[in-house]
Amino acid sequence: MSEKSVRKKEYILEQAQKVFAQKGFKDVTMKDIVTACNVSRGGIYLYFNDTSEIFEAVLDLRAKAEKNLFTEQIENTRCAEEQMRRFLNEQKRELLNPTDSLIIATYEYLFAHSAALNKAEMEDNFMHASGQLLRIIQNGVENGEFSVEPDVAAQNIVLLLEGLRISSTVLTLSEEFLDHQMEYILSQLTRGQST
Amino acid sequence: MSEKSVRKKEYILEQAQKVFAQKGFKDVTMKDIVTACNVSRGGIYLYFNDTSEIFEAVLDLRAKAEKNLFTEQIENTRCAEEQMRRFLNEQKRELLNPTDSLIIATYEYLFAHSAALNKAEMEDNFMHASGQLLRIIQNGVENGEFSVEPDVAAQNIVLLLEGLRISSTVLTLSEEFLDHQMEYILSQLTRGQST
């Protein structure tokens, strides 16, 4: 694939991402994407065969971008609570900007393809997703900052965030509301500390 | 509407519910529902005008059924922790049986109609959903069983459950996994108790 092709492909993915954020996955047609990009009706097939392929590529692109962001934002501190605060703040920032969230699209996609999906692999993914968090919490426990079962706590937070993300597609979550929840999470991690 | 019609309508809703549980909301066509029931192509329009109307009716039916179940299961005890356990057990039971969950369908429906929806009203609904829980937690706080901010804790649990429900469409949640989370929730409510 020529360099020009690569750039065009990336452009398509950028535009497609917006479409998926706005309409979810199932309602998006090839026509929608063709309209959003600068491609002809037939031209899109030179790059992708259907909306699933496009969506997968969008997710891949995002995953790469996020990975970089993630490590960079957090690693530069020793204090687990501080790391946790940064992490939660990052989440909060995203939750306050639901316009470009792919959460609904992602669930629609996964659910639509659930027959074809490897559940074991998905669980692995879930564990990975909580991996970052797990490390922070383990740090905290080792430091004596936190006193929880690290696995369970990390999963708990991941699930809560998922609940927030999915709710944000339908509700308007205020910053105040999110602050309360974030504080609650932190206070839970340190609960036994007072003794 | 004759009595027979009423029964047929209910039958349609039962069958439709299965379809929505299996395919979500957006992918369901009038034809799907027609095929699942014993109705002709045009016959369904005697009862409903489109899939949205059917889905709304399915949700209404569910809401009624759940309301009864809820009060009955929980009210017969004074101990807040016991009430909480019963509530969580009920949630666990549902989470282990994701085949007939409408969670994906519900989010697809809400998201697809989000332009037409009243966000303020939706937030009210959310608050109500946590209302039951809120009362249990307030009881617990008054009893001295729990020591949390009731509002925030109730919302936290609702969101976590939402996270579990939506995740269950894509992952297989083991009973063990759920038990850990449920215990974690309970332990959080009683955190300061040890002192």
Place this chain on the structure above:
Amino acid sequence: MSEKSVRKKEYILEQAQKVFAQKGFKDVTMKDIVTACNVSRGGIYLYFNDTSEIFEAVLDLRAKAEKNLFTEQIENTRCAEEQMRRFLNEQKRELLNPTDSLIIATYEYLFAHSAALNKAEMEDNFMHASGQLLRIIQNGVENGEFSVEPDVAAQNIVLLLEGLRISSTVLTLSEEFLDHQMEYILSQLTRGQST
């Protein structure tokens, strides 16, 4: 057919007439008529088999009513010009009230059935329609009031009126406009008179 049936049938025709006046012929469905009357979906078939039959019956009913009106209004004068004025006034009155005109419906009906129609018979009808007029004009010619070729003049007036009727479905004809035309017609009949 029982007396009650006869009355119901007439009631149906009355209501149907309004429907045809409003929608023309082709757009009217059995459902429209059923909705406009107090009859059940299937019940209408006890009286009529399709919209054509209903429309034909409506026209028959009208024809009867008009015939009575016509003779009654005009015959009581000897002066041809006065008769003519009365006739034209009656036409004017109808043209100013186009809401219950069946002209469009009639042409739609005739055109839709033109294959099945006997053209010769239709021409007879046309001649009949001008018959009344013809007699008045012949009177006038014999009196020396008018000086025209009676056949041609009568047909001319019938055609002009048809033009007015059909135009009135689409334009709003003012009373003033109609007065000018009516005067013009009259002046034509008497044209040679000045000599």
Place this chain on the structure above:
Amino acid sequence: MSEKSVRKKEYILEQAQKVFAQKGFKDVTMKDIVTACNVSRGGIYLYFNDTSEIFEAVLDLRAKAEKNLFTEQIENTRCAEEQMRRFLNEQKRELLNPTDSLIIATYEYLFAHSAALNKAEMEDNFMHASGQLLRIIQNGVENGEFSVEPDVAAQNIVLLLEGLRISSTVLTLSEEFLDHQMEYILSQLTRGQST
């Protein structure tokens, strides 16, 4: 739109015109037109969105063609009576060939859309239609050939022609019959001349 597209569009309009002439407006379906042209079920939508749009385009096409014809046929003479004869002959020619008349279709279309139409604008159109005629008659009056009120006479002739056109959809008008009417019109214009 490519040149080929333009030609195809014109081809569609030609074929559609025949369909409208035969069936009127309301009975014509997209399927009818698709069948009459060489287009697939969905293909027609590349050119037009519904039958109204097609019919409007057909009328536009006609209007252009007629405008040319009109001026060309008439302007080359000074004598108003001669101009009038040519004009009426042209009308006669069309009336004798009712197979490709769009009159019924036009009234069905106008009537069906009457709610959406601007009546004032329609009246303007009507006045314009009589404009050509009006000029001829004014010429004649100035020449001393005719002695009538030009406005009223022009409108009278337009309405008569409309009556003839609409009647021709249902009756077979003989050439003789038309000749009589045409002569009658002309004689009316010159009525006072004898003095």
Place this chain on the structure above:
DNA sequence: AATGAATGAGGATTCATTCAT
């Protein structure tokens, strides 16, 4: 006589996908 539930045919419309250019 009368009802109205039910059926199925028919037409509208939108898209994924192909293909000639």
Place this chain on the structure above:
DNA sequence: AATGAATGAATCCTCATTCAT
């Protein structure tokens, strides 16, 4: 590589008409 015209499948939805009650 790229275009966009064209096709045909799939769905939606409305009615005429039938039929059990």
